[in-house]
Amino acid sequence: MKNIYKIALIIGLPVLSVSCKKQEALDFSVEKPASVAAQEQIDAYKALKSYFNWSANPDFKLGVATSLTEYNNKGVLYRLANSNFNQIVIGYEMKHGAIVKDDGSMDFDNVKKLLENAKNSGMEVYGHTLCWHANQNAKYLNSLIAPTIIKGTGGPALEDNLISNSDFESGNISGWFGWGNSSVREVSAKGDGYGGTGYALNMSNPKVVNSWEAQTAMDFTTPFQSASKYKLSFYVKGSVAGSASVAAQETKSYGADDFGSFDVSTDWKLVQLEKTITAGDRTRLVFSFGAYAGKISMDKISINRVNPNGGDKIIEKTADEKKAILTAALDKWIAGMLAVSKANVKAWDVVNEPMSDWPDPSQLKTGVGKTNIAADEFYWQDYLGKDYAVAAFKLARQYGNASDIHFINDYGLESSLDKCRGLIDYVKYIESKGAKVDGIGTQMHMGTENDKAKIVDMLKLLAATGKLIKISELDLGVSNKKTAAVTEAEYKAQADMYKYVIDKYFEIIPPAQRYGITIWSPLDSPASSFWRPDEPIGLWTGGFVRKPAYTGVAEALKGR
16 A cells, blocks of 8 residues: 555545556556655655646636546546646547547447546536647548549440450460561560560561551451540560651441551550541541551550440539538537537637647648648638638637637647747637637647747737737657656756746736646656657656756746
8 A cells, every 4th residue: 555655645636546456557667757755755745736826816717638538547646636736638539520420420429428427526628629620620620522423324434455365365366367567467476565464565666658558457346436535555575766646447448437646665655646537437446557667565455435324423512512511510510519519618729729830820820732731631711711710719619608718729839930920910800700719729749858938929929919828738858859868957947847847837928817737747758659759748657757957947936
């Protein structure tokens, strides 16, 4: 029981709340980031929220990010959150990609369970997030705006290949014949076909004459259909560069419909030609190569009638149609989420990370021209335009509670003041269109190396808006180092930076504008994490041992 009592003190839990069954699940072997004496001082601190003056600041939110599963499982992180914080934010499971299925239906079962557990614990839930470009069910959204495909009523777009011996894989040139200028037609050696495999048709012509004086042909018992379009394709290469031609021909007076000439190079190339037949007496396909001196190889020859009643008709949606469809999808999503959560969730990140990073942070992010779009990325703004956030804020107000607090949230504002100004200008634009933005969230994913002067300047810019200001996703690395490389002195610097940020928040943001602060990563990030892997960004180690950063936050909260 001694170790359980110790871990209860470290994470700020009442001793009786730590179950004996959880002892084996905790990793007590994790190295502490401070000396033994210093660690004892850290462990002597009380739970974080006990340092804050709640009577003077009853509406302030001291938040922490967790996963829905961790909270619903009611394990150590559940108790850590309840003991140290008064608000939780769910990192992923309340987002579009977690809720919306590929058919557009929505599954809120886990969210309902979370909200019930939080209510029973007296814990507030902050909504994150209603409209974002990441963590979306992009497959579903893209399906809504995909082209309309009208299936053909008469079969495939192309009818069957008319040529019986088109690839010569039987090892012969059966059905093919020819004449003129001592030209020769024969099957190639095995392996000389297209792609270095199989066979091909070889046509050799000893000297240049008129094109029609050396020909290779195939006859058909059924004529080509007049007024029908035919597509001809084949692979060809030659011993030298040159050209040849091909036509559909009748065999009495040799009237023809020319598909035209084609170039021959010394490498295999695909030739694709088409022609509308003008008479119903064409029964022969004839290649003319008298003007080419050398050997021409041909493979995979096909001629297909274009089915006039077949094929699929593809109808692209217009920009206006896409905008209307996606506006309806956004409406459905926000209405559904708020219907489930409005009784418990009173504040939301309505729009998340709208601003570009480069080259112009005053502009919105876009997926246009991006070549590495993730499977769960969908840029609403590329279809709804600059007013996408206007729509999101209006929908949140329409379907939520009248008193709900609505935030716009972005990262990097403390390192790019231009981006901060761009976000503030965008808020002004949104409100000029009749929507209301209650607050601005600054994420502050930082490190000890961040420029403190810029942090101050950012907070001053935000304070000047008169909006509620939230530090929405605070975590701090240590000079871009991995956990094992961090020294005790650097952990002290991390604690100092945590304290500096919170101190400056309270110094610069007027009391009426202080919504709250959320710790984004309570524990150091494991090496397997997608988020800042193997970085010591937490207030606790991965083994739930308090770090100097814990004291930095506690000291900053004292008496506030």
